[in-house]
Amino acid sequence: xxxAPFPYKLIATDLDGTLLRGDDTVSERTRExxxxxxxxxxxxxxxxxxAVPWTRRVLDDLGYRGIAVCGQGAQVYDAGAHRLLTSVxxxxxxxxxxxxxxxxxxxxxxxxxxxxxxxxxxxFGPGYQVQGGLPxxxxxxxxxxxxxxxxxxxxxxxxxxxxxxxxxxxxxxxSLVDIVMAGPGIVExxxxxxxxxxxxxxxxxxLGVKAAETIAFGDMPxxxxxxxxxxxxxxMANAHADLKAVADEVTTSNEEDxxxxxxxxxLGAA
Numbered sequence: 001x002x003x004a005p006f007p008y009k010l011i012a013t014d015l016d017g018t019l020l021r022g023d024d025t026v027s028e029r030t031r032e033x034x035x036x037x038x039x040x041x042x043x044x045x046x047x048x049x050x051a052v053p054w055t056r057r058v059l060d061d062l063g064y065r066g067i068a069v070c071g072q073g074a075q076v077y078d079a080g081a082h083r084l085l086t087s088v089x090x091x092x093x094x095x096x097x098x099x100x101x102x103x104x105x106x107x108x109x110x111x112x113x114x115x116x117x118x119x120x121x122x123x124f125g126p127g128y129q130v131q132g133g134l135p136x137x138x139x140x141x142x143x144x145x146x147x148x149x150x151x152x153x154x155x156x157x158x159x160x161x162x163x164x165x166x167x168x169x170x171x172x173x174x175s176l177v178d179i180v181m182a183g184p185g186i187v188e189x190x191x192x193x194x195x196x197x198x199x200x201x202x203x204x205x206x207l208g209v210k211a212a213e214t215i216a217f218g219d220m221p222x223x224x225x226x227x228x229x230x231x232x233x234x235x236m237a238n239a240h241a242d243l244k245a246v247a248d249e250v251t252t253s254n255e256e257d258x259x260x261x262x263x264x265x266x267l268g269a270a
Contacts, residue, residue, distance in 0.1 A: 006040035007266055009213040012069075012200055012226060015048035015058065016183055017219035017254050018236055026062060033260035036267055043207055045069065047196050049182035049222055051114040051151050052077050052084065053122065053135070067206065071114065071151045072180060072190055072222060073199030076206075082118060086202060089116050089149045090177075090191050096146065098173040098189060099153070105172045106165075112136075112154035113145040120151070128156055129185060153189040162187055166221075180222040181240070188222075195225035215266075217251075217259050218243060234262055 011034070013019045019026055034044050047069040048055055055070045055077070065080035074088040103109055110127035114120060124130055125142035139145065145153075157165050162181050169179040169187070178190040204214065216223070216230035219239040227233030227246055235247035236258045244250055251258035 006037060006042055008042055008215040008232070010204060010207065010209040010215070011037055011042050011044045011263070012047045012214055012216040012230060013044065013259060014218040014220070014223055014226075015046055015050060015055070017238060018217050019046065019254070019259060020058070021255050024058060027257050027260070029257045030260040033257075033263040033267070037263050040267065043209065045200070045203055045207070047073075047200050047203075047216070047226060049180075049186070049188070049196075049220075051075065051120065051122070052118050053114075053120055056082065056118070067203045069196065069199035069203050071199075072182065072188065073194050073196045074151045074190070076199055076203050077118075084118055085206070086199075087116055088151070088191055088194055088198075090152060090189070092146050092150060094176055095150070095153055095189055098176040099155075101173050101176075102155075102169055106157060106160065106168055108158075110156040110158075111142050111145060114151045114154075116149040116151050120148075127158075128154070131183075131185065155187050155189060156185060182220055182222045196222060197225035197229035200226055200229060215262075217262070219254065234258075 038044055049072045051071040052075050059079045068077045068079050070077050075084055076086040078085055111125040112128045113123045121137045123139055123145055124136045125139050130136050165187050166179050166181050178192055180188050182188055211229050212231045214230040215232045216226045217234045219236045221240050221242045223243055224246055233247045235244045235250045237253040251262050
């Protein structure tokens with residue numbers, strides 16, 4: 001009797017906290033498991049909250065040449081050609097209104113912004129705590145944030161933690177924009193209705209793959225829509241509790257080859 005085929009045609013993986021270890025590398029075991037799964041007929045696609053300028057170097061280092069979904073679904077990027085296939089921008093007037101309403105509720109926020117484009121700068125205003133090692137342009141005056149098209153805004157509050165900031169932001173301006181938590185200290189303002197599932201569905205259509213043929217891996221609440229779209233959602237052991245609550249299963253952490261653990265099991269059954 002011939003073995004069963006690999007059960008999924010598309011493997012969608014988040015980047016930080018999921019595919020990448022803490023040192024921004026992918027383990028040899030995980031590389032081998034992904035290579036074996038693709039050899040068995042699956043396609044691997046990276047789906048990340050990072051905009052393209054913060055993703056390109058990582059993809060190039062990995063030798064990744066396929067389509068990637070970046071910027072929380074705003075950008076579908078051809079990594080081999082270094083070219084944007086689709087890009088959704090944030091309505092700056094609407095975002096400015098949302099920001100002013102939110103600050104009226106919680107007080108001043110530290111602000112950063114991701115400009116659109118393959119080479120778009122990430123701008124950081126006064127007081128914003130930058131994640132280590134990421135390229136950034138620092139501003140003395142946040143007025144410059146609004147001078148060119150944006151994919152997203154980042155907000156931080158001096159006292160509210162991430163979960164509390166997301167909750168109050170959704171209650172205050174959730175009818176104008178979407179609010180997501182993408183990682184520790186990373187709360188984002190996005191175009192209303194934009195999620196990782198938006199970009200993943202566009203990319204899957206280009207690849208001729210359906211949601212019912214997709215397995216997804218992630219670690220943060222911004223991965224919840226992707227899990228809702230895919231047939232099977234796998235949360236890492238290090239994942240946020242909100243994601244674990246909706247996952248079909250929980251694997252080991254990103255430091256313990258959690259993606260490889262699942263893929264090896266599926267390959268063994270194939």
